[in-house]
Amino acid sequence: MNIEIDKITKFFDCGAVLTNISIYIKSGEIVALLGPSGSGKTTLLRIIAGLESHSSGYLRFYGKDVSKLNARDRSVGFVFQNYALFRHMTVLDNISFGMRVLPRHKRPNKQVINNKVMQLLNMVQLKHLAYRYPSQLSGGQKQRVALARSLAIEPKILLLDEPFGALDVQVRKELRRWLRNLHHELKFTGVFVTHDQEEAMEVAHRVVIMNCGNIEQIGTPQDIWCMPATRFVLKFLSEVNCVNGMVYGSKVFIGPYHWSLSYVPDVQGEIELFFRPWEMEIRKEFSICTPLPVKIVNVNLHGYYWQLSVEPLGWHCDLLTIILGVKDVFGVPKSGMYCYVSGQNARLYSGETIL
Numbered sequence: 001m002n003i004e005i006d007k008i009t010k011f012f013d014c015g016a017v018l019t020n021i022s023i024y025i026k027s028g029e030i031v032a033l034l035g036p037s038g039s040g041k042t043t044l045l046r047i048i049a050g051l052e053s054h055s056s057g058y059l060r061f062y063g064k065d066v067s068k069l070n071a072r073d074r075s076v077g078f079v080f081q082n083y084a085l086f087r088h089m090t091v092l093d094n095i096s097f098g099m100r101v102l103p104r105h106k107r108p109n110k111q112v113i114n115n116k117v118m119q120l121l122n123m124v125q126l127k128h129l130a131y132r133y134p135s136q137l138s139g140g141q142k143q144r145v146a147l148a149r150s151l152a153i154e155p156k157i158l159l160l161d162e163p164f165g166a167l168d169v170q171v172r173k174e175l176r177r178w179l180r181n182l183h184h185e186l187k188f189t190g191v192f193v194t195h196d197q198e199e200a201m202e203v204a205h206r207v208v209i210m211n212c213g214n215i216e217q218i219g220t221p222q223d224i225w226c227m228p229a230t231r232f233v234l235k236f237l238s239e240v241n242c243v244n245g246m247v248y249g250s251k252v253f254i255g256p257y258h259w260s261l262s263y264v265p266d267v268q269g270e271i272e273l274f275f276r277p278w279e280m281e282i283r284k285e286f287s288i289c290t291p292l293p294v295k296i297v298n299v300n301l302h303g304y305y306w307q308l309s310v311e312p313l314g315w316h317c318d319l320l321t322i323i324l325g326v327k328d329v330f331g332v333p334k335s336g337m338y339c340y341v342s343g344q345n346a347r348l349y350s351g352e353t354i355l
């Protein structure tokens, strides 16, 4: 089932929380809504589910306008962060609940319900816990029951709101892989909300980056990571060092230091340069590739990589963070060492425009 979100805007009393949102989600695709708190992810998910109405725009499933359909009639499964299981029901009863409360003419008979529940219990690997109550399960087990319950009604669309948010890192990682495998088997269309970019990148075919009720970028995980469309996306995805500079012709100047680009940017004059910490090079000697003098002020070993804080010498910026593999660096870096860092891999921005 494909989903067409077409110029959707949503106003609450406080004003617009979604502005002109358009996303086309292909049948069988998993899309992650990723963004900071308050960016409108959950509101958009609730609109797709039919739990919230939109103020303007269109929402179509398979080309059919579903704006007026209530949540029950949209063939949508919903999984929340807090499991929302019925505490007084066993795992088995929780999973079968959706089928048992269908209107009589749609309700499968008992045998069909039992078979379906067994199949789902197998799928979520919880057959041995069928007669337990939610309070007797771990967080990861509860979330798998919640997923099985939402899949029991065979939704064409599965919506997940921070489904693994309350779980510890290891369990989250396992469930992500498990969800991808489950999707491989069932091929539902999935939309999930997350704060966690690693989760979005690992689970989703495409990621929608949201900010203040707007879309900053839609793309595959690789697009988003390698070609962040805006400064916001770049900063949201990872720590990044920022340096002010100037561009004249094909030359970039930072204080008294400069290097040449292989092209002449359209915009000239003041620019900002962004460096991801692991994209910076550091050497003991000056070279055209590493022209910026720095002093190492802090060194931390994190297992297989070094994290260095360096202070600019004779040019201006805040402390820079540099991450280097233990094998990439000259001997053991020490506080107080003088070095030179690279300017070659920077992303250049003028305002919001990438040069």
Ligand SMILES: Nc1ncnc2c1ncn2[C@@H]1O[C@H](COP(=O)(O)OP(=O)(O)OP(=O)(O)O)[C@@H](O)[C@H]1O
Binding pocket: 012, 013, 014, 017, 035, 036, 037, 038, 039, 040, 041, 042, 043, 044, 193, 195
């Ligand atoms: N029922 C409501 N009434 C008024 N304002 C609301 C309502 N629900 C959400 N909002 C506001 O809409 C904005 C978007 O909220 P939403 O929950 O969609 O963001 P989010 O990106 O999912 O945030 P989080 O990651 O913290 O869950 C917020 O400013 C929020 O305060």
